Amino acid sequence: MDKINETISITWKDLTKNFDEFKVVNIGKSKKINSTRMSRAGLELSGYITRKESFAAILFGREEYNYLLSFDEKTRNEKIDNFFKLTPPVIILSRSFDENIILDFAKKYDVTIIKSNQTSSYINTSTNLLLLDLLSKYESIHGNLVEVYGVGVLLIGESGLGKSEITLELIKKGHLFIADDVVEYTQLFSDIVGRANKKTGNFIEVRGLGILNISKLYGVQVTKKECQIDVVVELKPISREETFERLGREYAYKRLFNIDVPHYKIPISPGRQIGDIIEAIVGDFKLKKSGYFSTNEFLKKLKEED
Numbered sequence: 316m317d318k319i320n321e322t323i324s325i326t327w328k329d330l331t332k333n334f335d336e337f338k339v340v341n342i343g344k345s346k347k348i349n350s351t352r353m354s355r356a357g358l359e360l361s362g363y364i365t366r367k368e369s370f371a372a373i374l375f376g377r378e379e380y381n382y383l384l385s386f387d388e389k390t391r392n393e394k395i396d397n398f399f400k401l402t403p404p405v406i407i408l409s410r411s412f413d414e415n416i417i418l419d420f421a422k423k424y425d426v427t428i429i430k431s432n433q434t435s436s437y438i439n440t441s442t443n444l445l446l447l448d449l450l451s452k453y454e455s456i457h458g459n460l461v462e463v464y465g466v467g468v469l470l471i472g473e474s475g476l477g478k479s480e481i482t483l484e485l486i487k488k489g490h491l492f493i494a495d496d497v498v499e500y501t502q503l504f505s506d507i508v509g510r511a512n513k514k515t516g517n518f519i520e521v522r523g524l525g526i527l528n529i530s531k532l533y534g535v536q537v538t539k540k541e542c543q544i545d546v547v548v549e550l551k552p553i554s555r556e557e558t559f560e561r562l563g564r565e566y567a568y569k570r571l572f573n574i575d576v577p578h579y580k581i582p583i584s585p586g587r588q589i590g591d592i593i594e595a596i597v598g599d600f601k602l603k604k605s606g607y608f609s610t611n612e613f614l615k616k617l618k619e620e621d
Contacts, residue, residue: 323349323450323451323452324347324348324349324450325348325449326348326405327345327348327372327405327427328345329449330372330407330429330445331429334431334441334442334445336431337407337430337431338431338432339428339429340408340421340429340430341414341418341421341422341426341427341428342427343424343426343427344427345427346370346402346403346405346427347404348371348372348404348405348446348450349370349450350370350371350446350450351443351447351450352371352443352446352447353371353373353374353438353439353446354369354371354372354373354374355373355374355376355379356374356375356379356398357379357382359398360382360394360395360398361394362394362397364397364398366401368401368402369401369402370404371403371404372403372404372406372407372442372446373403373405373406373407374407374409374438374439374442375406375407375408375409375412376408376411376412376435376438377411377412377435378435380411380416383395383416392420395416395417395420396420399417399421399424400424402424402425402426404427405426405427405429406428406429407429407430407431408428408429408430408431409430409431409433409434409435409438410430410431410432410433411434411435412430414430451501451502451503452501453500453501454500454501454572455497455499455500455512456469456471456498456500457471457496457497457498458470458472458478458494459478459479459481459482459494459496459498459519460493460494460510460511460544461482461486461490461491462490462491462493462539463593463594463597464490464594464597464598464601466546466597466601467493467509467542467543467545467546468544468545468547468548468593468596468597469509469544469546469547469548469576470482470548470550470593471548471549472549472550472551473550473552475522476550476551476552477550477583478550479519479520479521480521481550481590481593482495483521484590485590486529486537487533488594489537490537491537491539492519492529492537492538493538493539493540493541493542494509494510494512494516495511495515495518495520496515496519496520497512497515498511499511499512500571500572501572502571502574505574506543506574507543507571507572507574507576508541508542508543509541510541511540516540517529517530517531517538544571544576545577545600546577546578546579546596547569547571547577547578548579548581548593548596549569549579550581550583550589551580551582551583552582553582553583553584566578566603567579
């Protein structure tokens with residue numbers, strides 16, 4: 316089912332801004348797009364129309380073009396006219412679709428037409444990904460985001476516990492930097508994806524040192540625009556009131572949107588190499604995903620010795 320976002324909307328201008336290969340054929344009214352998926356016009360062109368208006372971007376490709384050409388001109392024009400009464404916010408044409416057969420109707424109904432030099436398959440995939448990103452609801456959380464051995468690690472905890480310093484340590488170990496201080500995240504299907512705030516991307520604040528540009532300091536190869544959040548690591552000051560996992564038999568979870576993300580609590584104390592511990596957490600996470608639990612084997616061996 317298509318995801319309809321009632322609070323966020325974009326227009327055809329947002330699509331052309333992100334894809335250089337789009338050429339504007341006809342400029343219509345700036346109607347809002349609020350569906351995260353493009354639609355094909357098969358049923359509507361065949362005459363089966365169940366709605367009065369469309370708020371999705373529509374793709375016309377080789378199949379639609381050949382279908383329309385299979386009719387005589389009068390029938391073809393009737394089908395096109397009935398479809399344009401839906402006044403979609405934008406129609407995107409693949410390189411195989413000749414815009415001349417619909418251009419008069421686009422002008423009549425004030426509908427924007429843009430054309431790509433790509434195939435329908437390419438347009439469908441790339442545009443759907445862009446729509447999903449632009450129309451997804453993002454939340455924000457105080458923390459840092461790094462990718463360690465291909466696993467997205469969200470570092471959270473009170474201010475002053477050294478999240479930025481630990482992030483720098485991980486970058487120096489060859490891991491990837493995504494965000495510092497504020498992480499924006501959204502749910503994409505069954506995954507949680509995080510990114511930096513657009514204004515502060517590539518920058519990190521280190522107490523006593525100030526603001527650093529990571530891509531300038533270490534190179535763009537250590538930065539990444541976004542990544543999946545697979546693990547949450549919460550840094551906690553050591554206290555007698557706080558209890559920490561000793562055996563690691565079961566996951567704790569932190570809920571982000573509708574997804575439960577594995578949640579580790581790590582006590583902070585002088586001399587602890589937290590970067591090494593986070594690498595160990597990632598290794599443990601990968602083993603557990605494969606079905607191996609170190610604690611189970613450890614307890615099994617203890618039982619065998621009794």
